[in-house]
Amino acid sequence: MNPARIAAILLRQLYLYRGSPARVVPLFAWVTVDMVLWGFMTRFLGSLAHTAYRFVPALLGAVLFWDFMTRVMQGVTTGFFEDVWSRNFLNIFSTPITVLEYIAGLLLSSLVTSLVGLGAMIAVAGVAFGLSFAAYGMTALPFVLVLLLSGMAMGVTAIAIVLRFGPAAEWFIWPIPALLSPFACVYYPLSTLPAHLQGLARLLPPTYVFEGLRAMVAGHGFQASLLVTALLLAFAYILLAYAIFARVFRHALQSGLITRYSAETVS
Amino acid sequence: MPAPQSLASQTILANAAALRVENLRKQYGRLEAVKGVSFQVFPGEIVGLLGVNGAGKTTTISMLLGVLEPTAGSIEVGSVNLLRHRSQALAGSNFAAVYAPLPGNLTVYQNLRVFALLYGVPDFPARLQAVLDAFDLHRFRDAKCGVLSSGEQTRVGLAKALLSRPRVLLLDEPTASIDPASARAIRTTIRHFAAQAQTGVLWTSHNMYEVEEVCTRVLFLSRGEIVLEGDPRKLPREHGKSTLEDLFIHVTRQATDGEQRLEARSS
Numbered sequence: 001m002n003p004a005r006i007a008a009i010l011l012r013q014l015y016l017y018r019g020s021p022a023r024v025v026p027l028f029a030w031v032t033v034d035m036v037l038w039g040f041m042t043r044f045l046g047s048l049a050h051t052a053y054r055f056v057p058a059l060l061g062a063v064l065f066w067d068f069m070t071r072v073m074q075g076v077t078t079g080f081f082e083d084v085w086s087r088n089f090l091n092i093f094s095t096p097i098t099v100l101e102y103i104a105g106l107l108l109s110s111l112v113t114s115l116v117g118l119g120a121m122i123a124v125a126g127v128a129f130g131l132s133f134a135a136y137g138m139t140a141l142p143f144v145l146v147l148l149l150s151g152m153a154m155g156v157t158a159i160a161i162v163l164r165f166g167p168a169a170e171w172f173i174w175p176i177p178a179l180l181s182p183f184a185c186v187y188y189p190l191s192t193l194p195a196h197l198q199g200l201a202r203l204l205p206p207t208y209v210f211e212g213l214r215a216m217v218a219g220h221g222f223q224a225s226l227l228v229t230a231l232l233l234a235f236a237y238i239l240l241a242y243a244i245f246a247r248v249f250r251h252a253l254q255s256g257l258i259t260r261y262s263a264e265t266v267s
Numbered sequence: 268m269p270a271p272q273s274l275a276s277q278t279i280l281a282n283a284a285a286l287r288v289e290n291l292r293k294q295y296g297r298l299e300a301v302k303g304v305s306f307q308v309f310p311g312e313i314v315g316l317l318g319v320n321g322a323g324k325t326t327t328i329s330m331l332l333g334v335l336e337p338t339a340g341s342i343e344v345g346s347v348n349l350l351r352h353r354s355q356a357l358a359g360s361n362f363a364a365v366y367a368p369l370p371g372n373l374t375v376y377q378n379l380r381v382f383a384l385l386y387g388v389p390d391f392p393a394r395l396q397a398v399l400d401a402f403d404l405h406r407f408r409d410a411k412c413g414v415l416s417s418g419e420q421t422r423v424g425l426a427k428a429l430l431s432r433p434r435v436l437l438l439d440e441p442t443a444s445i446d447p448a449s450a451r452a453i454r455t456t457i458r459h460f461a462a463q464a465q466t467g468v469l470w471t472s473h474n475m476y477e478v479e480e481v482c483t484r485v486l487f488l489s490r491g492e493i494v495l496e497g498d499p500r501k502l503p504r505e506h507g508k509s510t511l512e513d514l515f516i517h518v519t520r521q522a523t524d525g526e527q528r529l530e531a532r533s534s
Contacts, residue, residue, distance in 0.1 A: 002354075008384035015377045086370035091427075094332040095385040096358040253336040256295065259329045 001104065005097045009105020010112070013079055017113070027113050028120035031067045035121050038063040039129035056131050057217045059187060062210055064121045064131070065144065066186045069151040069206060070177040071117040075110025076155025077162070077173060084167050089258050099246050106159075107152050114151070136213060139222040142231070143209045149234035150205045154180075156241035160248045163257075185210050205234040284343070285310045285467025286331070286360075286435045291340035293326050293491075300326045302491040303340070308435065308467035313458065315482035315499060316471045319519050323491040324471045328364075328439050331469070333357050344435050358387060363428040364439035368420045371413020375404055375423050378412060379430055386431035398426035401456050417444040425453065429460055436461070436468045442477060454481050475499075475512040485511075487518050494518060 017023050038060050046055040083092055092102070125131035133140065158173035165172070181187075183197060184206040193201055201207045208230035212223050252258045284307040293301040301323045308314045318324050329335035331342055333353050342349040342356070349356040369378040379398070383391045399405050402422040407415060412423055421444050428436060438457070442450035458481060461468050472478050478485060479499045487495035495502070495518055499511050508514040 002387070004384045004387060008381050011384065012373070012377075012381045015373055015381070020372075082370075082372075086372060087367075088370050090332070090334060090364070090367040091369060091382070092385070093334050094357060094360075094362060095382065096354040096387070097385055098354050250336075253334065256326075256329070256335050258334045259325075 001098070001101055002096075005095075005101045006105045006108060008097070009079065009102060010108050013082070013109040013113075016082060027071075027116045031071060031117045031121045032124050034063060034067050035060070035124040036128070039125065042129065054217055056129055057136065058214055060125055060129055060131050061136070061213065061217070062186050064118075064125055065147055065209065065213065066177070066181065066184070066206070067121060068114060068118050068144070069147040069154075071114040072110050072148055072151025073155040073158065073177060074174075075113045076106045076152060077158050078113075079106040079109045080159040080162065081170070084162070093258055099249050100242070103156060103242060103245060106155070110152065110155060111148070114148075136216050137222070140213060140216065142227050143212055146205050146209050146227070146230040146234045149231075149238050153234065153237035153241040156238070156245050160241070160245040163245070163252055164248045180204065180206075183207070189214060203233070205230040205237065208233070283310065284308065285312075285345065285465075286469065287341075287343040288327075288331070289341045289343075291327065291330060291342065292338045293323075293330060293335065294338040300491050301330070301337075304488070304491070304493055305340075306486055306493065306496070308469055310434070310465035310467055311462055312484065313461055313468040313470055313482050315478040315485035316469055316488060317475075317478065317485055317515060318471075318488035322488045324488055325439060326491075327488070328362070328437050328469070328471065331360070331435075331437055332362055358431075359433055360435040360437060361386065361428045361431050361433040362437040362439070363421070363424040363441050364437075365417075365421060365424075365441070365443045366439070367424065369412050369423055369427060371411060371420075374409050374411050375399075375415075375426075376408050378423065379427060382427050383430055388431050394430050394432070398430050401429065401460070402426045402453070418446060418449060421445055422449070422453070425457075429457075432464050433466055436466050438468060438470045440471055440473065442472070442474065450477070457481070475510065475515060479511050487515070489518060494521075 017027075042055045042060045045059070049055075083089055097105075122131075122133070154176055158176060161173055162169045183193070183201045184204045185193065185201055186206070190198055190201055190207060190211055208226040212226040212230070215221070215223050215226070286308040288307070289305050291301055291304045292299065304323075304327060306314070316324050316327065326335065330337050331349075333349055333356070337350070344356040344359040347356040347359065369382075373381070376395070379395055380391065383394065388394050399408060402425055404419075404422060404426055407419060407423070412420055415423065421441065425438075425441060428438070436457075441457070442453055445453060454477065457468065460466060470478075470482060482499050485497065485499045485502065486493050495506075495514075497505065503509060503511050503514045506514055506517070508517055
C-alpha cells in the first residue's frame with residue numbers, strides 16, 4: 001500500500017469540506033438534532049417509569065453510538081459519491097491507485113468526518129442531558145471500535161452496490177442503517193426479539209455491542225465474550241465487504257462499466 | 268520536431284518501446300470492438316490513432332488506461348505488463364481527454380495536488396510551476412475547474428497529464444474544444460515535452476491538419492483493426508491521394524464497402 005495515494009483521497013475530501021459549508025454542516029447537524037430529540041424522549045420516559053433503570057446512558061447512549069456507526073457508513077459512501085457526482089472515475093481509476101488504497105482512503109476520510117459528528121453528539125448529550133461516558137468506562141472503547149468497523153463494512157458494501165447497479169442505486173443504500181436497526185437491538189435487549197429473529201440479530205456485530213453496553217450500564221460489568229464475538233464478526237464483515245467491492249470493480253473493468261458509468265449499463 | 272524513425276531504428280529500439288501493444292482484443296458479447304490490434308510507440312515519438320467514430324479508438328485507449336480489461340492480448344508500459352502489474356504500469360502513463368475533465372468542485376491547484384500524490388510526483392512545487400507555465404494557467408491556479416471555459420478545462424487536463432512526466436502519454440482529441448491559436452500552442456508544448464522527456468505519445472484526432480503537423484507515424488483504425496500505418500506526410504501520395512483527409516475518407520469507405528460486401532455474402 002502506498003500512503004501517498006491513500007492521503008490523496010483524504011486530501012481531496014478535506015479540500016471539498018474546506019470549501020463547502022453544505023458538506024460541513026451535515027457532519028454534525030443531523031446527529032445533533034437526533035441527540036436533542038432522543039434526549040427529551042429519554043427524559044420523558046424517565047419521568048414515566050419509576051424504576052432505577054438509567055435511561056440516559058442506556059437509551060440516549062445507544063442512539064449516540066448507532067448514529068456514530070451510521071455516520072461512518074455515510075462517510076465512506078459520500079467519499080465515493082464525490083467521484084460519481086464529478087464523473088471522476090476515468091481520471092481516478094487510470095492512476096496507479098489500487099482498489100485497496102482507494103478503499104483505505106475512503107475509510108480514513110470517513111473516520112475523520114465521523115469523529116467530528118461523534119464530538120458534536122458527545123458535547124450535546126453531555127451538556128444538555130448529562131450523558132457521561134464514565135457510565136460506560138474505558139472498556140466501552142473496544143465496542144466503539146466494533147461499531148467503527150461495522151460502519152466501514154456497511155459503507156464498502158454500499159458503494160459496491162452503487163458501482164454495480166449505477167448511480168440511481170444511491171437510493172438503495174441510504175436506508176440500510178434504518179433497515180438493520182430493529183435487528184441490531186439498539187434500543188432494546190436481544191431477548192425482546194422473537195426467537196426466530198434473534199438468530200438474525202446474532203449475525204450483526206452491533207447487537208453484541210449494545211448488549212454489552214447495556215450490561216455495563218446495568219452494573220453487570222464488562223463482558224469479554226460479547227466483545228470478542230463482535231470483533232470477530234466485524235473483521236469478517238469488513239473482509240467480506242472488501243472482497244465484494246473488489247469483485248464488483250473487476251466486473252466493472254471487464255464489462256466497461258467504469259468507462260460508461262453515467263449510462264448505468266454496458267448494453 | 269523529432270524525425271520519423273526508420274524501420275531499422277525501430278527494430279533496434281524494439282526492446283525499449285515506451286508502449287507495446289500485442290494482439291489486443293475486446294469483445295462485448297457478440298460484438299468485437301477491437302480485433303487483435305498490435306503496435307508500439309517509441310520514446311519521443313508521437314503516433315496518431317485515426318479512425319471514424321466507433322472505429323475502436325476510445326475502446327483501445329480505455330484498455331491502455333487500465334479502465335477496461337481486454338478480452339485478449341497484452342499491453343506493456345515500458346517493460347511493465349499492465350494486466351499483471353496494473354499499478355506499476357499506470358504509474359508510467361497519463362492521459363487527457365475532452366470527455367474526462369478534472370472535478371469541477373476543486374481548484375486547479377487542488378486537483379493537481381491530488382493527482383500529484385496519486386502519481387507519486389516528486390518535487391511537486393517545481394512540476395506545478397512547469398505545467399502552469401506550459402499551459403498558461405497561472406491566473407486560474409485558485410479557480411475552481413468547474414467555472415473555467417471548456418478550453419481552459421482542457422488545458423488543466425493536459426497539465427495533469429504532463430504533471431507526472433509519463434513514459435506514455437495518451438491524448439484523446441486533446442484540442443477538440445480549443446481555439447486554433449491555443450491549439451497550435453498546445454501542439455508545440457506537447458511536441459517539446461515528448462522530445463525532452465522522451466515520452467511516447469498516442470494521439471487521437473479528427474483534425475488531419477493537426478495529425479500531419481504533430482505525428483511522426485499514424486495508425487488507421489477501422490472496425491477494430493489497424494488497416495494502414497505510416498508517415499502521415501508520405502502516406503497520401505503512396506496511396507494516390509492528395510491529402511491525409513482524402514486518404515482518411517478513402518480508407519473509411521473501403522472498410523465500410525468491404526463490410527457491406529461481407530454482410531451481403533453471408534445473407
